Amino acid sequence: MDIFDLWNQIKKSLGIKPRVMYVKERDVVFLKLGKNVGHEQDGTGKNFLRPVVVIKKFNNRFFWGVPLTTQQKDNAYYYALISYHKHPGWAILSQGKTFDVMRIQHKIGIVSKVEFIALKKAISSVLDLAS
Numbered sequence: 001m002d003i004f005d006l007w008n009q010i011k012k013s014l015g016i017k018p019r020v021m022y023v024k025e026r027d028v029v030f031l032k033l034g035k036n037v038g039h040e041q042d043g044t045g046k047n048f049l050r051p052v053v054v055i056k057k058f059n060n061r062f063f064w065g066v067p068l069t070t071q072q073k074d075n076a077y078y079y080a081l082i083s084y085h086k087h088p089g090w091a092i093l094s095q096g097k098t099f100d101v102m103r104i105q106h107k108i109g110i111v112s113k114v115e116f117i118a119l120k121k122a123i124s125s126v127l128d129l130a131s
Contacts, residue, residue: 021104023063026116027054030083030105033067036044049105052116053084053091055123058098064124066096084109093126 006039023029033050053064068081068089078095085108 020061021101021107022060023054023057023101023104024115024116025057025121026111026113027107028068028111029054029065029107031065031099031103032044033103034103043124047105051085051089051108051120052099053081053111055096055120061101062098062100064096064098066091066093066119068092076126079119081111081115081119083112083115091122096123 021029028051030049031052032048033052053068054063054065058064058065069078069090070087071090072078072080072090077092079091079093080088081091081123082088
């Protein structure tokens with residue numbers, strides 16, 4: 001079975017029995033992120049999971065988040081996070097997007113208030129919406 005077909009089967013199952021998990025800003029959750037195209041960040045393993053930090057909650061079902069990786073990259077599009085889990089991770093600032101809570105597998109941590117403020121400033125800098 002093709003990797004996209006496998007992901008499609010998992011994705012179909014997400015909507016059959018919706019599992020609503022509530023999140024708040026600063027939460028770090030494992031999402032069923034899927035198999036994406038090109039340079040878009042994928043999930044890994046049999047469930048296509050990827051940790052994501054919740055940046056902005058729009059309502060109880062929908063939020064904007066930034067995926068995390070364990071691969072250290074020293075450039076403006078990655079931000080080192082140390083407070084959410086036992087191991088450090090890097091927020092992939094250029095890969096932020098909206099997610100439905102139905103993709104959540106489980107919560108794995110929370111980013112400290114101080115680090116979250118710095119993370120939001122880094123995102124703002126990368127997006128540079130003022131120009």
